[in-house]
Amino acid sequence: MLARTCLALALACALPASAMAADAPAKPHTPTPKELLAKAAPAEWRTPDPQNLVYMDLPQGRVVIELAPDWSPLHAANIRTLIREHYFDGTQVIRVQDNFVTQWGDPDGDDKKKAKSLGTAKETLPPEFTRKGGKPYPFTRLPDGDVYAPEVGFSDGFPVARDKGEAWIAHCYGTVGVARDIGADTGNGSSLYAIIGQAPRNLDRNLAVAGKVIKGMDLLAAYPRGGEPMGFYDKPEQRVTIKQVRLAADVPVAERTSIQVLRTDSTTFAALVEAKRNRKDAFYTRPAGKIDLCNIGVPSRNPSGKP
Amino acid sequence: MLARTCLALALACALPASAMAADAPAKPHTPTPKELLAKAAPAEWRTPDPQNLVYMDLPQGRVVIELAPDWSPLHAANIRTLIREHYFDGTQVIRVQDNFVTQWGDPDGDDKKKAKSLGTAKETLPPEFTRKGGKPYPFTRLPDGDVYAPEVGFSDGFPVARDKGEAWIAHCYGTVGVARDIGADTGNGSSLYAIIGQAPRNLDRNLAVAGKVIKGMDLLAAYPRGGEPMGFYDKPEQRVTIKQVRLAADVPVAERTSIQVLRTDSTTFAALVEAKRNRKDAFYTRPAGKIDLCNIGVPSRNPSGKP
Numbered sequence: 001m002l003a004r005t006c007l008a009l010a011l012a013c014a015l016p017a018s019a020m021a022a023d024a025p026a027k028p029h030t031p032t033p034k035e036l037l038a039k040a041a042p043a044e045w046r047t048p049d050p051q052n053l054v055y056m057d058l059p060q061g062r063v064v065i066e067l068a069p070d071w072s073p074l075h076a077a078n079i080r081t082l083i084r085e086h087y088f089d090g091t092q093v094i095r096v097q098d099n100f101v102t103q104w105g106d107p108d109g110d111d112k113k114k115a116k117s118l119g120t121a122k123e124t125l126p127p128e129f130t131r132k133g134g135k136p137y138p139f140t141r142l143p144d145g146d147v148y149a150p151e152v153g154f155s156d157g158f159p160v161a162r163d164k165g166e167a168w169i170a171h172c173y174g175t176v177g178v179a180r181d182i183g184a185d186t187g188n189g190s191s192l193y194a195i196i197g198q199a200p201r202n203l204d205r206n207l208a209v210a211g212k213v214i215k216g217m218d219l220l221a222a223y224p225r226g227g228e229p230m231g232f233y234d235k236p237e238q239r240v241t242i243k244q245v246r247l248a249a250d251v252p253v254a255e256r257t258s259i260q261v262l263r264t265d266s267t268t269f270a271a272l273v274e275a276k277r278n279r280k281d282a283f284y285t286r287p288a289g290k291i292d293l294c295n296i297g298v299p300s301r302n303p304s305g306k307p
Numbered sequence: 308m309l310a311r312t313c314l315a316l317a318l319a320c321a322l323p324a325s326a327m328a329a330d331a332p333a334k335p336h337t338p339t340p341k342e343l344l345a346k347a348a349p350a351e352w353r354t355p356d357p358q359n360l361v362y363m364d365l366p367q368g369r370v371v372i373e374l375a376p377d378w379s380p381l382h383a384a385n386i387r388t389l390i391r392e393h394y395f396d397g398t399q400v401i402r403v404q405d406n407f408v409t410q411w412g413d414p415d416g417d418d419k420k421k422a423k424s425l426g427t428a429k430e431t432l433p434p435e436f437t438r439k440g441g442k443p444y445p446f447t448r449l450p451d452g453d454v455y456a457p458e459v460g461f462s463d464g465f466p467v468a469r470d471k472g473e474a475w476i477a478h479c480y481g482t483v484g485v486a487r488d489i490g491a492d493t494g495n496g497s498s499l500y501a502i503i504g505q506a507p508r509n510l511d512r513n514l515a516v517a518g519k520v521i522k523g524m525d526l527l528a529a530y531p532r533g534g535e536p537m538g539f540y541d542k543p544e545q546r547v548t549i550k551q552v553r554l555a556a557d558v559p560v561a562e563r564t565s566i567q568v569l570r571t572d573s574t575t576f577a578a579l580v581e582a583k584r585n586r587k588d589a590f591y592t593r594p595a596g597k598i599d600l601c602n603i604g605v606p607s608r609n610p611s612g613k614p
Contacts, residue, residue, distance in 0.1 A: 098524055098528055145454060147452060147453065148595055173505045182589045198479070198480045198504075198505055198599075199505060199599075201597075202591070202594070217405055217406065218405040222405070222530065223529065276509065283513070286436075287509070290454050292508065295508065295509070297406075
């Protein structure tokens with residue numbers, strides 16, 4: 001009954017990054033995401049560096065991934081090499097495991113005789129699972145703590161956990177990680193996964209994080225789950241073939257996907273977090289009073305006005 | 308590269324309830340879920356009461372939901388009435404919002420003129436958002452705390468949070484909730500939602516929880532996301548029509564889905580939780596040392612041996 005009314009309110013509460021504009025106020029006491037974003041200053045929106053933006057074109061549409069070279073520079077460089085040598089074109093979504101990951105790469109990657117050549121990309125890389133020292137990075141700390149780490153927050157749009165001098169991007173919904181074999185140095189970026197369920201935070205510090213999906217999770221998370229163990233597809237025809245993967249920097253400006261991401265060090269982002277922590281309105285009569293790192297979506301927008 | 312090896316290990320770490328049997332050891336130091344479950348005593352497996360088991364038959368297969376009458380008795384009773392009067396047969400999946408919910412019910416539920424009759428079911432129910440007092444209930448407390456509540460654990464298979472004398476089923480992946488309008492008493496169970504993403508714990512204590520999906524999340528979570536605001540489907544033909552919904556108790560024993568759930572007060576469940584908290588093997592060199600309530604899947608099995 002009256003589901004839409006209910007759900008409009010549920011949405012206001014859910015704060016999905018991808019649906020900011022869809023929010024219905026319904027006499028809120030707490031400002032809605034839509035209201036807060038409408039007041040955001042232009043400077044609060046960040047335009048990702050095209051050298052860090054990956055376009056993965058699937059039959060169902062485009063997925064946009066922002067690489068995290070400040071966190072895994074060697075992996076970002078190797079992934080750029082793989083992209084520029086067209087390694088990913090024609091590779092496939094090979095695995096979808098419910099409430100865990102969607103993974104893509106060369107379905108024959110395990111078979112050294114049949115595996116696609118990595119071209120000039122490196123086959124192994126030093127593990128970049130966490131960050132110790134290095135250049136300073138922005139960090140907007142969240143107030144409510146975390147089950148897994150002493151401190152969590154956001155850094156340039158990425159959900160970050162840290163413990164003393166060590167920091168890492170957390171495996172939240174949409175985080176893109178680097179599949180590897182047993183050896184810590186066996187990941188190279190030729191097989192990547194995106195988190196499609198409850199944040200499997202026990203992957204943190206055991207795998208390199210390449211970046212984060214900023215557009216297209218609605219596609220990556222909706223593929224049929226695979227019938228084989230771990231969600232691998234039973235039959236080759238079930239795999240989804242990737243049309244092409246390109247770096248935004250290599251795409252003519254006029255053909256690029258127009259996307260901006262709200263700065264996570266902005267006052268509007270802080271207001272969104274607080275509005276979700278303590279949302280109280282006609283529907284939400286009991287604010288949580290808390291918020292978990294992976295419950296916070298980072299809003300994005302299309303500044304072009306075009307679809 | 309070598310994705311399967313990697314992912315076998317990732318799976319062992321991820322502990323999805325639906326894939327227990329799929330786990331590959333690969334010289335673990337920590338016992339794998341498969342190893343632990345193989346040693347579980349028969350008495351550690353619970354056979355849900357058929358009065359609490361809902362079969363929702365979708366074109367893609369069957370979803371099995373266990374109702375939680377100890378937590379929302381009036382809602383459970385109303386849902387049983389709706390099922391027995393065939394209310395849900397022919398209703399539809401009307402909304403799939405990425406990283407939030409899949410919702411089903413009467414697409415015309417908002418239109419009083421067109422809405423399907425609730426038959427003898429009640430149109431409004433007292434809110435059963437939390438539980439205060441009442442009969443004692445089992446509670447297996449988790450050791451690592453929670454961002455949202457002072458205490459979390461499991462009770463008869465349900466993920467539970469509590470604060471002083473008040474307790475509620477948490478909105479984890481697979482939790483089934485009761486959609487409602489603004490008024491706290493406007494939910495009646497005729498429109499239900501399942502959580503398909505990061506646990507939106509800020510729904511806790513604001514909505515009644517009807518139960519939990521114990522089979523079929525792989526179907527509910529994989530429907531195309533809706534193009535309308537909040538994930539409603541743009542076009543009626545996008546909606547998935549529910550073939551029928553029945554209570555297991557009303558289905559001949561021979562035709563029932565054979566399913567058992569691991570007892571969450573069992574020593575094997577405790578061992579699974581500990582193995583995930585501190586998993587250390589050739590792949591996972593840095594155990595999380597912690598675990599979040601909604602990261603714990605409750606294993607189920609088919610004791611019949613038949614598919």
